[in-house]
Amino acid sequence: MSTSEAARIVHIGLGAFSRSHLAYYTQRASDASEWEIIAYTGRSRELADVLEAQGCTYHLIERAAAEDRIMPISSIVRARPGSEVSQLVADIADPRTRIVSLTVTEAAYHLTGSGTLNLQAPDIAHDLEVVQRVHEGVARSADLRTAVGKLATGLLARRAEESGPVTVVSCDNMPDNGERIRDAVLAFAGAAGTDLHTWIAEHVSFVSTSVDRITPRLGAEEKQRLEVAHHDKAVVVAEPFTDWVLEGKFPAGRPRWEDAGARFVNDLAPWESRKLWLLNGAHTILASLGLLRGHTNVHEAISDSECLEAVNSFWDEAARHLPEELDVPAYRQALIERFSNPRIEHRLAQIAQDSDIKAQMRILPVAQREIAAGRRAEGAARALAVCVAAHRYGGVEWPTLGPQVMGGAAQGGVPELHALWGGPAPSEVEQVVRHALDVLSLLPVSRG
Ligand SMILES: NC(=O)c1ccc[n+]([C@@H]2O[C@H](COP(=O)([O-])OP(=O)(O)OC[C@H]3O[C@@H](n4cnc5c(N)ncnc54)[C@H](O)[C@@H]3O)[C@@H](O)[C@H]2O)c1
Numbered sequence: 001m002s003t004s005e006a007a008r009i010v011h012i013g014l015g016a017f018s019r020s021h022l023a024y025y026t027q028r029a030s031d032a033s034e035w036e037i038i039a040y041t042g043r044s045r046e047l048a049d050v051l052e053a054q055g056c057t058y059h060l061i062e063r064a065a066a067e068d069r070i071m072p073i074s075s076i077v078r079a080r081p082g083s084e085v086s087q088l089v090a091d092i093a094d095p096r097t098r099i100v101s102l103t104v105t106e107a108a109y110h111l112t113g114s115g116t117l118n119l120q121a122p123d124i125a126h127d128l129e130v131v132q133r134v135h136e137g138v139a140r141s142a143d144l145r146t147a148v149g150k151l152a153t154g155l156l157a158r159r160a161e162e163s164g165p166v167t168v169v170s171c172d173n174m175p176d177n178g179e180r181i182r183d184a185v186l187a188f189a190g191a192a193g194t195d196l197h198t199w200i201a202e203h204v205s206f207v208s209t210s211v212d213r214i215t216p217r218l219g220a221e222e223k224q225r226l227e228v229a230h231h232d233k234a235v236v237v238a239e240p241f242t243d244w245v246l247e248g249k250f251p252a253g254r255p256r257w258e259d260a261g262a263r264f265v266n267d268l269a270p271w272e273s274r275k276l277w278l279l280n281g282a283h284t285i286l287a288s289l290g291l292l293r294g295h296t297n298v299h300e301a302i303s304d305s306e307c308l309e310a311v312n313s314f315w316d317e318a319a320r321h322l323p324e325e326l327d328v329p330a331y332r333q334a335l336i337e338r339f340s341n342p343r344i345e346h347r348l349a350q351i352a353q354d355s356d357i358k359a360q361m362r363i364l365p366v367a368q369r370e371i372a373a374g375r376r377a378e379g380a381a382r383a384l385a386v387c388v389a390a391h392r393y394g395g396v397e398w399p400t401l402g403p404q405v406m407g408g409a410a411q412g413g414v415p416e417l418h419a420l421w422g423g424p425a426p427s428e429v430e431q432v433v434r435h436a437l438d439v440l441s442l443l444p445v446s447r448g
Pocket residue numbers: 012013014015016017018040041042043044082103104105106107108146147171172173174211212213214215216217
């Protein structure tokens with residue numbers, strides 16, 4: 001319930017996931033009545049309009065293989081389109097705001113391969129120009145496009161209004177997500193002519209998190225069916241499993257998310273690697289190879305022995321770089337069951353979006369660790385090769401694809417693999433590319 005005294009979480013990137021995760025944990029905290037979420041979409045307006053028209057409440061359906069559990073959610077009190085930048089900036093600067101959270105997709109951070117803000121990215125360059133023109137009095141911050149630009153501008157306004165400390169929480173599937181958004185904000189502010197280092201060090205905490213709950217985008221038919229059944233145009237469907245691991249301080253307070261199962265740890269890195277490599281890495285492999293092999297959903301792809309084998313050989317390599325205490329065998333077993341849930345329609349095409357950026361964060365680190373340990377990284381190499389193949393040749397039948405990929409190898413490897421790799425010496429890249437292509441050529445494609 002909205003009260004003017006409630007502490008606020010300003011969320012950027014209202015979508016399916018923030019509604020199955022952040023809103024769920026906040027609603028289930030024992031001090032939920034003291035908190036409210038004001039949510040902005042990243043850029044589209046439809047969901048904000050739909051939610052506002054129904055009082056921002058909606059149903060979360062936890063969909064198990066056997067049955068549904070339905071939960072009304074009401075922790076969001078305002079839903080606005082990301083285009084309302086002036087209001088978003090004012091909300092970030094408002095002293096009632098204690099947390100700013102994000103789920104805007106990995107691509108929205110506009111990072112280079114090494115994790116720094118890409119100041120040349122067209123949308124970032126656009127926003128830097130807007131900030132410059134705002135200083136000159138000839139533009140409004142309302143014209144900002146990127147989450148980084150909006151967040152940096154909101155924090156600048158908070159500094160000007162002396163509204164006190166605040167915590168930024170990234171819930172996007174990226175390693176070191178808190179550190180990356182902090183560095184991106186500092187780089188953006190610096191490029192815009194403002195040094196925020198000292199103020200941020202004293203007033204803003206950037207918390208890193210690992211978020212885990214499969215929440216697919218609904219297909220049109222299912223959306224319509226659920227709308228009729230629940231009189232709700234904004235139903236969210238997620239798997240029953242959920243996990244949230246967080247590292248960092250909350251100087252302005254936070255909801256008691258631990259009451260809903262969240263875990264606060266001193267070192268997020270192993271949790272994050274387990275989740276990003278095993279779950280998201282496997283998703284990226286399934287999306288690439290599964291689409292090439294004619295599948296539509298995750299549960300179909302995981303039941304294909306070729307896909308399962310590709311996932312398992314990548315997992316075997318990843319597991320060597322994860323601590324025993326995290327019980328990787330149990331997590332792997334649980335993942336197979338989660339992926340196999342036939343009532344979760346998680347479309348491979350959705351997961352395959354921006355798969356080049358995702359592969360850099362989910363698969364490449366395992367390949368690099370394996371090579372550093374003197375091994376051939378066969379599973380990771382095959383995974384990277386299928387990502388590149390799907391990215392480059394998606395929709396093309398294998399008989400055409402095979403010779404094209406092999407032709408690329410003859411010319412010194414697939415250029416996208418080189419671009420993806422970024423790290424080790426070229427000879428190692430060649431070795432992995434060749435091996436990956438050998439493996440690829442052994443993968444028969446069954447369609448229809
Ligand atoms: N869906 C899941 O299962 C899941 C699980 C864990 C983490 N996540 C994280 O949450 C993110 C969002 O997932 P979702 O299911 O809510 O997706 P969604 O498509 O339902 O919502 C995405 C949100 O991000 C915004 N956005 C997209 N591209 C953007 C861009 N370039 N710049 C600014 N905003 C942009 C959209 O406007 C929307 O508000 C994922 O990319 C991932 O990082 C999702």
